[in-house]
Amino acid sequence: MQKIFYYFLLIAFPILLSSCSKDDGNNTTGVAALSVNDASYGTNNLQKFDYYLPANRTTASTKSIIMIHGGAWSEGDKSDYYSYLPNIKMLFPDYAIFNINYRLYVNGSNTFPTQENDVKAAVDFIVTKEAEYGISNKYVLLGASAGGHLAMLQAYKYNSPKIKAVVNFFGPSDMNALYNNPASPFAPPSAIAALFNGTPSTQAQLYFQSSPLNFVNAQSPPTIILQGGVDPLISPSQQTALKTKLDASGVVNSYVFYPSESHGWGEPTITDSYQKIKTFVTANVQ
Numbered sequence: 001m002q003k004i005f006y007y008f009l010l011i012a013f014p015i016l017l018s019s020c021s022k023d024d025g026n027n028t029t030g031v032a033a034l035s036v037n038d039a040s041y042g043t044n045n046l047q048k049f050d051y052y053l054p055a056n057r058t059t060a061s062t063k064s065i066i067m068i069h070g071g072a073w074s075e076g077d078k079s080d081y082y083s084y085l086p087n088i089k090m091l092f093p094d095y096a097i098f099n100i101n102y103r104l105y106v107n108g109s110n111t112f113p114t115q116e117n118d119v120k121a122a123v124d125f126i127v128t129k130e131a132e133y134g135i136s137n138k139y140v141l142l143g144a145s146a147g148g149h150l151a152m153l154q155a156y157k158y159n160s161p162k163i164k165a166v167v168n169f170f171g172p173s174d175m176n177a178l179y180n181n182p183a184s185p186f187a188p189p190s191a192i193a194a195l196f197n198g199t200p201s202t203q204a205q206l207y208f209q210s211s212p213l214n215f216v217n218a219q220s221p222p223t224i225i226l227q228g229g230v231d232p233l234i235s236p237s238q239q240t241a242l243k244t245k246l247d248a249s250g251v252v253n254s255y256v257f258y259p260s261e262s263h264g265w266g267e268p269t270i271t272d273s274y275q276k277i278k279t280f281v282t283a284n285v286q
Helices: 002-010 078-091 114-127 146-157 175-180 189-196 204-207 236-248 269-285
Strands: 035-042 046-054 066-068 096-100 141-146 165-171 225-230 253-258
Touching: 035 175, 035 204, 046 078, 066 078, 066 114, 066 146, 078 096, 078 146, 078 269, 114 269, 141 146, 146 165, 165 269, 175 204, 175 236, 225 236, 225 269, 236 253, 253 269
Parallel strands: 066 096, 066 141, 141 165, 165 225, 225 253
Antiparallel strands: 035 046, 046 096
16 A cells, blocks of 8 residues: 555656756856766765756856655655656746755654755755856746655745745645545555654654644744645645635745546646746746
């Protein structure tokens, strides 16, 4: 049953990023576009990221999108996003794009918050490279499923860097609810208990600290939420609870609900999602 759960999260709506060229160490501003694979932000083989830097980039104006893949915190890879870079480049032609990997939970090792810590380490590393990459300090985080959860956790829990917007594709916001109220038999609580090395009763503080919902406040970044109505893994109630908290905190947000979609979708819904993301990000990231 856990493998079914992991499989569905693994296919969680790939969004983007295909990069190719070798890093030559000469990333300067105002020059040609540059694509680099497998740059390291840590010593583990999974602590790597790909990046694409647009032409004519500057530290004053070039914004960035940081992508975080899904896969139940235990599977998946940045390559899951490779096929859709042309679409995102067309939507955000002047943005730098970063696509990160993180250590995965496997058979009792790399339990949570390993994944949260790796995302933070990757984001912090990218910040240290702003001058070298020729980018500004304006970041948008985008994640799907487990990646959506990690994107929200980074954006809401940590004050530095100040994230400008979040794109959350059906990521869980409340880990207690994910355990206690699974969306279907395809989302067994035992998978969450393994990841957290315990239940909400035995690991109450960890579940609290790992729930983005608990860190929403008036300073949280604008957030667009996308959710399918028949998702067997992440209940829409995860997103309505998040929207209620965002609204109560006065945070700009948009909830895009597709009643007949599952845990990920294709055409024509994906094109509609792209356009809604474009509109939201353009309006809220200046």
